[in-house]
Amino acid sequence: xxxxxLALVKMALEEDLRDVxxxxxxxxxxxxxESKGLIVSREEAVISGLEVAEKVCREVDDEIRFVEIVAxxxxxxxGDVVCELIGKTxxxxxxxxxxxxxxxxxxxxATISRTYVEAIAGTGVVLLDTRKTTPGWRALEKAAVxxxxxxxxxxxxxDAVMVKDNHLAANLTPLNLAERVAELRHEKPDLKIxxxxxxxxxxxxxxxxxxxxxxxxxxxSDEELIRAVAMRDEANVPTKLEASGGVNLETIRGIAxxxxxxxxxxxxxxxxxxxxxxxxxPS
Numbered sequence: 223x224x225x226x227x228l229a230l231v232k233m234a235l236e237e238d239l240r241d242v243x244x245x246x247x248x249x250x251x252x253x254x255x256e257s258k259g260l261i262v263s264r265e266e267a268v269i270s271g272l273e274v275a276e277k278v279c280r281e282v283d284d285e286i287r288f289v290e291i292v293a294x295x296x297x298x299x300x301g302d303v304v305c306e307l308i309g310k311t312x313x314x315x316x317x318x319x320x321x322x323x324x325x326x327x328x329x330x331x332a333t334i335s336r337t338y339v340e341a342i343a344g345t346g347v348v349l350l351d352t353r354k355t356t357p358g359w360r361a362l363e364k365a366a367v368x369x370x371x372x373x374x375x376x377x378x379x380x381d382a383v384m385v386k387d388n389h390l391a392a393n394l395t396p397l398n399l400a401e402r403v404a405e406l407r408h409e410k411p412d413l414k415i416x417x418x419x420x421x422x423x424x425x426x427x428x429x430x431x432x433x434x435x436x437x438x439x440x441x442x443s444d445e446e447l448i449r450a451v452a453m454r455d456e457a458n459v460p461t462k463l464e465a466s467g468g469v470n471l472e473t474i475r476g477i478a479x480x481x482x483x484x485x486x487x488x489x490x491x492x493x494x495x496x497x498x499x500x501x502x503x504p505s
Contacts, residue, residue, distance in 0.1 A: 230358050231277050234320050244316040251312045257503050259307040259314045261325065263298040264498035268336045270294050270366035271328030272305060275321040283313035295332065295369040304499065311503070318501045326496035327359075328366040333497060335370025335490050341471055345478040347485055350375040350464065354492035363491045375486055382414040384438070400431045407433040416464070425450045429457045439482065441467035447480035 263269075269292055276288040286309035292298060304325070307314045339349050349372040355363045364374045376382035383406065390397055403415055416436040419425045428437050439450055447465055454461055464484035465477050477485055 224361055226358070227274060227361055228277065230362070231274060231281055231320075231324075233358075234323065235278065235281055238320055239316070244312065247312040247315045251315065253310075253312065255311040256309060257311040257314055259318070260502045261304045261307070261322070262500055262502050263300060263302050263304055264500060265300055266298070267329050267497040267499075268295065268297050268332040268370050269304055269325070269329050270332035270369040271325040271362065274324045274328070274362060275305070278321040278324065279307060279313075279317050282317045283309060285309050286313055286317070294365075295371075297336075307501075314501075314503070322499055322501065324362070326499050327356075327494065328362055328369075329497040329499065330494040331363050331366035331491055332370035334494055335367045335372040337370075337471065338474060338487055338490065339371040341474050342478040342485070345475075347478040347482060348373050349490075350484050350486040351490045352466075352486050352488045352492075353378065354488040356491070367490050370490075372487075372490060376414070383416065385415075385417040387418060387420070399428075403431055403433040419450075422446060422449055422453070425453055429454060429459055429461055434461060436462040436464055436484070438464045438466050438486070444476050444480050447477065447482055451481035 261275075272290055272294050279286040279288050286307055289306040289308065291303045291305055298304060307317070307321075335349070335351075342349060351364060351367040351372060351374055353360070353376070360377070364377065368374060376384070385399070390399070399417070406413065406415060414435050415433060416438055417428050417431075417434055418438040418440050419428055420440040420442070425437060425439070428434055437450075439447055442450065442465065447463075450463055454463055462483040463481075464486055465480070465482045466486040469477060469485055469487045470489065474485060474487070
């Protein structure tokens with residue numbers, strides 16, 4: 223787990239416990255009582271977040287035994303046990319909500335990612351996520367996307383270049399794109415460089431620029447995507463094409479069948495429903 227995710231765990235626990243702790247458990251559960259708590263799925267899902275849930279337990283009580291019954295990326299059915307928490311009952315009840323919050327949200331990301339991946343199965347198209355993530359949760363949500371079978375796009379603004387219309391507009395004089403790409407490619411030969419196009423004439427122009435690895439085709443119709451693929455093939459260049467915008471479970475199969483290489487979907491992370499998981503203690 224990276225330092226950002228660990229800080230997020232600490233912040234979540236501080237939000238819930240402050241310097242007081244779990245008042246209910248402290249006053250209504252015997253200090254010596256021990257239990258085996260079962261985190262159980264109430265619905266069909268793909269699990270993600272077990273590492274962070276275990277870290278929640280360790281931060282509260284390092285004597286809690288956290289036993290994974292399934293692994294991140296595994297599918298579960300209603301009633302399946304995801305993991306066991308064994309130790310002091312007070313501690314188990316204290317970590318319950320925070321651990322579940324992480325597991326439910328991240329399993330939601332993994333589950334919807336798997337659903338989208340299955341929707342384009344057999345087409346050869348790679349499903350990508352975006353930067354439309356919950357602030358502070360990016361590393362965790364991108365890991366959940368991967369658990370669902372999709373692929374991570376750039377992590378942030380720091381590790382890849384995406385030239386959009388606003389970048390081109392934010393210049394007093396017209397930008398020589400080919401010159402700037404060549405300069406950047408010389409300085410950072412391994413850096414991924416991508417440009418955004420929302421018109422086919424832009425696609426044609428970008429295909430002639432050496433050093434551009436991929437073109438993002440923004441909110442184009444299926445017919446326009448087909449034409450863009452044909453333009454790329456006729457140009458006989460290795461440039462990859464990524465479709466983005468207007469993608470949902472009803473449209474993604476048709477988009478994939480246009481021949482693009484990638485489809486990026488913001489919905490994998492920005493509008494996810496948490497999975498129904500619960501903690502069961504023996505009666």
